[in-house]
Amino acid sequence: MKILPYQPDQSGLAYSVGTTLDRFIKLKQSDFPFASGELSQLLRDIALAAKIVNRETTRAGLSNIGGAFGQVNVQGEEQQKLDVIANIRFMRALSKGGEVCAIVSEEEDAVIDLQNTSGKYVVAIDPLDGSSNIDVNISIGTIFSIYRRKTPTGSPIQVEDIMQAGTEQVAAGYVLYGSSTMLVYTTGCGVNGFTYEQSLGEFFLSHPNIQAPKNGEIYSVNEGTQKEWEEGFKAYIDQCKEKRYSARYIGSLVADFHRNLLKGGIYLYPATNKNPSGKLRLLYEANALALIAEQAGASATDGCQRILEIQPTTLHQRTPLLIGSSDMVKEAEAFMNCSVEKPLS
Ligand code: F6P
Numbered sequence: 001m002k003i004l005p006y007q008p009d010q011s012g013l014a015y016s017v018g019t020t021l022d023r024f025i026k027l028k029q030s031d032f033p034f035a036s037g038e039l040s041q042l043l044r045d046i047a048l049a050a051k052i053v054n055r056e057t058t059r060a061g062l063s064n065i066g067g068a069f070g071q072v073n074v075q076g077e078e079q080q081k082l083d084v085i086a087n088i089r090f091m092r093a094l095s096k097g098g099e100v101c102a103i104v105s106e107e108e109d110a111v112i113d114l115q116n117t118s119g120k121y122v123v124a125i126d127p128l129d130g131s132s133n134i135d136v137n138i139s140i141g142t143i144f145s146i147y148r149r150k151t152p153t154g155s156p157i158q159v160e161d162i163m164q165a166g167t168e169q170v171a172a173g174y175v176l177y178g179s180s181t182m183l184v185y186t187t188g189c190g191v192n193g194f195t196y197e198q199s200l201g202e203f204f205l206s207h208p209n210i211q212a213p214k215n216g217e218i219y220s221v222n223e224g225t226q227k228e229w230e231e232g233f234k235a236y237i238d239q240c241k242e243k244r245y246s247a248r249y250i251g252s253l254v255a256d257f258h259r260n261l262l263k264g265g266i267y268l269y270p271a272t273n274k275n276p277s278g279k280l281r282l283l284y285e286a287n288a289l290a291l292i293a294e295q296a297g298a299s300a301t302d303g304c305q306r307i308l309e310i311q312p313t314t315l316h317q318r319t320p321l322l323i324g325s326s327d328m329v330k331e332a333e334a335f336m337n338c339s340v341e342k343p344l345s
Pocket residue numbers: 129130131132222251252253254256279280285
């Protein structure tokens with residue numbers, strides 16, 4: 001019997017399809033000493049739910065899953081059917097996996113206790129970000145944060161397991177359902193992006209080690225709320241215009257953030273009369289993107305404080321958000337008035 005060592009084909013007949021998310025997660029597991037593989041499995045569970053939500057979003061105009069669901073969520077926002085579907089899908093994936101003990105979701109008033117006290121992780125998730133864009137074929141997303149529970153496994157979950165500052169995240173990521181579907185995540189060792197290959201049903205590494213430009217020429221803000229801005233904030237946006245920066249605002253945080261992360265730019269959602277503490281939610285929107293931003297060399301602040309250092313006090317707490325290229329965020333921060341007392345959300 002003849003035995004030969006495997007020699008990869010050099011003829012160029014079969015091109016490489018690249019590294020799958022699964023393989024990448026496995027390769028990276030060794031970055032964590034004593035890792036037991038549960039975080040890796042949890043990331044795979046999220047990726048599976050993302051594939052299902054991706055399938056639903058692409059069918060949104062065909063099947064009866066577009067439009068309003070007929071209920072209002074805890075934020076007072078009208079839930080879309082796809083918000084509800086995405087929430088069900090992620091809840092199901094996270095509860096079946098066995099690694100998670102509790103979930104905070106934009107679509108749920110309370111913390112969801114999975115009654116799985118052996119689960120080490122807590123997940124905070126916005127299952128479908130940018131829902132006003134669902135029915136008009138514009139990019140939407142999913143945002144997630146993963147925390148290790150503080151109390152010992154085997155005991156019931158406690159407030160301190162949930163109310164953790166963003167610095168405590170062990171992983172965070174987002175899925176962008178756009179012109180292609182991408183999953184971008186960090187476990188605190190850089191940021192990597194994966195593009196979904198529909199025909200193979202797999203995410204492939206397409207954006208290794210994402211580095212955000214230090215500076216940029218894009219600003220993303222809802223200018224319709226301008227009359228409600230503080231003077232300093234107005235002055236910063238005026239400066240963006242004087243510098244002839246491009247205004248780009250999709251109205252889906254994930255999509256605006258992703259573009260600015262790759263091209264250089266800043267996304268801003270300040271305090272307004274309607275949302276005196278800002279609009280975006282700390283636990284399942286701002287924290288995840290702030291960790292990704294910092295891991296890619298960008299930054300995130302509420303104008304006065306690093307987002308990741310804000311100690312949450314309520315589940316659906318809101319925060320102003322200035323996030324993007326580090327030089328731009330620093331410049332914007334210099335315009336903000338940090339002496340005024342902020343209202344509690
Ligand atoms: O989750 C909040 C969100 O939909 C973000 O995705 C988006 O950036 C923002 O709100 C849009 O808010 P507005 O319609 O007030 O500009």
